[in-house]
Amino acid sequence: MLNDQELLRYSRQILLQHIDIDGQLKLKDSRVLIVGLGGLGAPVALYLAAAGVGELHLADFDTVDLTNLQRQIIHDTDSVGMSKVDSALKRLSAINPEIQLIAHRQALDEDSLAAAVAAVDLVLDCSDNFSTREAVNAACVAAQKPLVSGAAIRLEGQLSVFDPRRAESPCYHCLYGHGSEAELTCSEAGVVGPLVGLVGSLQALEALKVLVGFGEPLVGRLLLIDALGSRFRELRVKRDPGCSVCGSRHA
Numbered sequence: 001m002l003n004d005q006e007l008l009r010y011s012r013q014i015l016l017q018h019i020d021i022d023g024q025l026k027l028k029d030s031r032v033l034i035v036g037l038g039g040l041g042a043p044v045a046l047y048l049a050a051a052g053v054g055e056l057h058l059a060d061f062d063t064v065d066l067t068n069l070q071r072q073i074i075h076d077t078d079s080v081g082m083s084k085v086d087s088a089l090k091r092l093s094a095i096n097p098e099i100q101l102i103a104h105r106q107a108l109d110e111d112s113l114a115a116a117v118a119a120v121d122l123v124l125d126c127s128d129n130f131s132t133r134e135a136v137n138a139a140c141v142a143a144q145k146p147l148v149s150g151a152a153i154r155l156e157g158q159l160s161v162f163d164p165r166r167a168e169s170p171c172y173h174c175l176y177g178h179g180s181e182a183e184l185t186c187s188e189a190g191v192v193g194p195l196v197g198l199v200g201s202l203q204a205l206e207a208l209k210v211l212v213g214f215g216e217p218l219v220g221r222l223l224l225i226d227a228l229g230s231r232f233r234e235l236r237v238k239r240d241p242g243c244s245v246c247g248s249r250h251a
């Protein structure tokens with residue numbers, strides 16, 4: 001149940017008929033894993049903590065660097081040198097003491113990632129590299145957990161939701177598994193802060209929709225954001241029956 005403080009704290013979203021008390025209780029009962037507390041993970045964690053998601057599991061093995069602060073708005077100057085997880089814990093517990101925060105400060109290997117994914121209802125991929133994205137996707141397909149995936153580089157962003165519980169949903173590997181494009185990271189290619197903020201905010205919004213069960217999540221759709229032209233574009237994406245990760249799951 002929700003106490004008086006919670007009813008007040010969440011009153012503006014409880015007012016929405018799509019959320020209401022029932023939706024707020026669903027959020028309170030929800031456990032979510034955020035992989036990466038950088039430019040995407042920062043707004044994701046801030047918004048999901050503020051919205052009252054009951055358990056946030058935070059995974060990042062990195063420490064806060066001065067070059068992060070231009071976009072990773074959960075961290076501040078005093079946190080430079082501190083682990084990103086500890087820096088985020090400090091900020092999130094100040095925003096919302098009603099929720100539980102679970103820390104994963106070590107790099108997750110296959111087994112620990114599988115355990116971390118199995119312990120939650122939904123995963124947000126806020127990492128910055130292909131191998132982590134592939135590993136997170138495989139763990140989500142194996143555990144049948146919805147995955148909200150976002151990416152941003154330079155002045156372009158992408159967003160999609162992969163939900164293995166839905167037969168028509170592709171997985172991350174269906175879309176990106178065959179790409180041989182050289183991997184770029186923000187540290188090499190650059191990125192603007194508000195763009196990762198935008199993609200991360202959209203990831204948080206998709207997570208709330210999937211957890212509460214309202215609206216139309218971006219399942220089977222890839223949202224492309226062109227920051228230079230201020231344009232949003234959408235591509236239909238299909239499940240690849242021959243996908244080596246999810247291909248045989250409904251066979």
Ligand SMILES: [Zn+2]
Pocket residue numbers: 170171172173174175240243244245246247
């Ligand atoms: Zn697939």
